[in-house]
Structure formats: C-alpha cells, structure tokens
Amino acid sequence: MTKKIKTPNEMSFLDHLEELRWHLIRSTLAIIIIGGLAFLMKGFIFDTVLFGPMMPDFPTYHVFCDFSKLLGFSESFCNTEPQFTLQSRGMSEQFSAHIWTSIWAGFIIGFPYVLYEMWKFIAPGLHDNERQNARGFISIASLLFFTGVLFGYYVVAPLSINFLGGYSISDTVVREIDLLSYISTVKISVISCGIIFELPIIIFFLTKIGLVTPEILRKYRKIALVVVLIISAVITPPDVVSQVIVAIPVLILYQVSIYISKVVIRRDAKKQKKNVKSS
Structure with missing residues (x-):
C-alpha cells in the first residue's frame, strides 16, 4: 500500500513540526557539506579571502583613495599598510577558527539552498495566487543576500x-589583535550586511500580512534616515566619506522597499475589486 500524503490542512501541529525538522536537517547537512569543502580550501579561505582586507593592495583601498582625493577629503585610505599583527594565544584557537569559519562559509554559500528548504516548508500553506506572486523569491532573496555580503x-x-586596526590610545599599547577578534569583525560585517540587504523581501512579506504600508514607511522615513546614519557611524570610521558610502545603499534599499510595499497594496486592491465583481 502506498502511504497517503497529507495536505497542509490535514496535518496536525506535530506533523508540521516533523516536516520542519526534516527541512532543517537537510539545510544543516548542506551547510556541513559545503563547510567541509571550505575546510579543505584553508589557504584560499584565510590567506586570500579573510586576510585580504588587511592587505594594502586590496582593491577597495585604491577606490577609496581615488574617491577621497576627488572629493578633497582625508587621504587616510591611500596609506593602508597593516598597523597591527595577528596573534593566536590559545592552544586550539587556530583549529577552532578553521572549523567555525568553514561553517560560516558553508552557510553563506549554501544560503540559496537553505532558502529553498524554508520555501518548501512555507509554500504548501499558501494559496496558488500567493505562490505565483512569490515566484522568483529564492532568486531575488539570494541575489540581495550575496550583494549585501x-x-x-x-x-x-x-x-x-x-580604522579599528590603526586606532590607538597610546604609543605604549602594542597592536597585537587576536585571530578570533579579527575574524569576528569580518564575519559580522559580511553577515549583517547580507541580512540588511534582505530589507525589500522583509517589507514585501510584512506588507502582505498587513503590518506595513507605504504610508507608514514614508511617515518614518526621517527616523529611518537617522537610524541608518547612526548605524553607519557605529560600523565605520568617524569620517563623512565612510559614513556616506555605507548609508547610501541602505537608504536606496529603504526607498525600494516603499515602492515594493506600494505595488503589493495596489495588486491586493485590484484582486479585491475583481473578486467583488465576480461575486
């Protein structure tokens, strides 16, 4: 006998939990497998990727240098020789850094598959028209995430x-940065930006469930601007160029989110009118 497949309406709470468990297991396995491959690529992951931003020939510094000269601001990015050394003081610190960096690499690279598994869990509970409207969700969300990364x-x-590597309160203090502290700085910068760039997707779903409207987003736009500038000031050096560079894309994403919310409201209104006419 073939086992009857239950529809979402026929599934109990425990059935949904079991279904979610398997989606999480598959997502975790994908992260571990990709992380295992990253573990084998130690030289590339650390020497090229992780330690790249502390090298003076990192491409971003050349762009920042030219940009600062063009606007007549400080040319601090034109002299980016490392002003600190990395150190490992714990017996297992380097091995631990290798393991956790590989896992985070597995999550970042495997993000589209994790989204796919989450979508497979959510999609059966949606109506056909809702699934149709959300077509391309995985591709768009992945693109935004990788752009943020x-x-x-x-x-x-x-x-x-x-900024942080060159900051000093006294010449007496020697800049010897712990390996895990350096990796944490890079990881937080990358992951947090990846999540922030998901703002349009988040606004889309919040609008669909009625928690957000274009009017609310416009009303709090000034507050959002202040919040963005504060965040930019916290995660960047205290100069105008750095804060503007970080703030501009986030503000653009906020404006795009307003447009997305407006489109969702307009489509829902058209569907309601169509349903009223058909009834």
Missing part, C-alpha cells in the same frame, strides 16, 4: 579594519 566584504570590512 559583497558590500560588507568590500566596503564595511575594510573600513572597520582600517
């Missing part, structure tokens, strides 16, 4: 490393 790696991480 690249922005964090090529913009936020170099800004943070250049």
